[in-house]
């Protein structure tokens with residue numbers, strides 16, 4: 454099935470009490486959310502949030518309260534959505550137009566994105582539209598400093614919604630905005646008060662169908678830029694191994710996190726095998742530390758560029774874009790990482806990019 458035919462999914466994340474349910478209540482009433490399936494994941498035996506969300510019809514809200522989606526009940530996501538999908542088909546209802554998943558406040562969104570990409574049933578019906586993270590303006594700075602989940606939620610998001618803006622002054626708001634821009638320089642930031650926001654600001658944040666405006670999706674210019682080490686001889690096998698060793702990772706913060714993001718650009722078209730070998734090895738060595746990769750890639754011998762989208766070590770099937778999506782022929786890879794130096798990425802690329810004769814006999 455073509456990517457454009459898959460049903461879009463928005464993951465709504467944000468720390469405990471950041472205002473997810475309040476926002477959801479406004480969203481579900483809007484025409485853009487018609488026929489949407491809303492999945493609410495609550496922590497604990499007695500789920501309450503789902504009762505607070507208005508229901509459009511009997512199928513539109515699925516509650517999952519037996520654990521946290523990111524840890525214990527990933528299989529349940531597929532089963533619950535499948536049941537809702539089949540019930541709608543059985544009852545002759547209109548097909549699901551989109552899905553919105555509200556995570557628990559403590560969830561790491563990466564495993565949820567993994568499930569969407571790797572679960573056979575889900576991956577054949579749904580595509581990730583975007584990750585939207587709510588940050589409580591009143592507590593945001595302290596929450597980001599104290600809780601690694603909150604940093605990861607903000608880092609991985611396509612959009613950041615600063616909520617409870619009625620409770621803070623301009624200075625507090627701009628301090629939070631700056632901190633968020635450091636964690637995630639590309640994500641658009643919007644302010645929300647009491648959940649009042651047009652659904653269009655929440656949905657539609659992903660790679661657009663048919664790849665139009667893919668540059669807007671990538672936002673490559675927002676990141677610090679790194680390129681291959683031109684003119685420097687490719688690293689030896691030994692140098693690569695030591696570069697990838699944990700001891701050479703940059704110092705971690707006291708919470709064990711050092712989230713950083715950068716854009717790696719390659720000026721010339723990339724041979725498909727170089728791309729494959731480089732990403733394969735990168736993901737197998739550092740996959741857990743690579744929170745998200747987005748790329749528009751110009752492949753040698755192909756007129757149409759590809760859009761790549763990966764979460765940790767899992768990649769979504771590449772999407773072919775129109776030639777205009779990469780007018781200058783430059784490939785751009787955006788990496789959002791936790792403790793990975795840009796040099797580890799670029800030097801590994803140099804290794805595979807170098808003429809075969811200059812490489813060590815086998816990859817590290």
Ligand SMILES: Nc1nc2c(ncn2[C@@H]2O[C@H](COP(=O)(O)OP(=O)(O)OP(=O)(O)O)[C@@H](O)[C@H]2O)c(=O)[nH]1
Nearest residue numbers: 468469470471472473474475558616617646647648
């Ligand atoms: N003052 C103010 N309060 C808000 C705003 N948005 C939400 N709240 C309140 O904040 C509290 C938490 O909001 P929820 O929407 O339940 O937050 P949540 O993210 O769903 O919470 P969890 O499910 O516990 O993670 C509620 O009492 C809301 O009424 C806002 O913009 N301003």
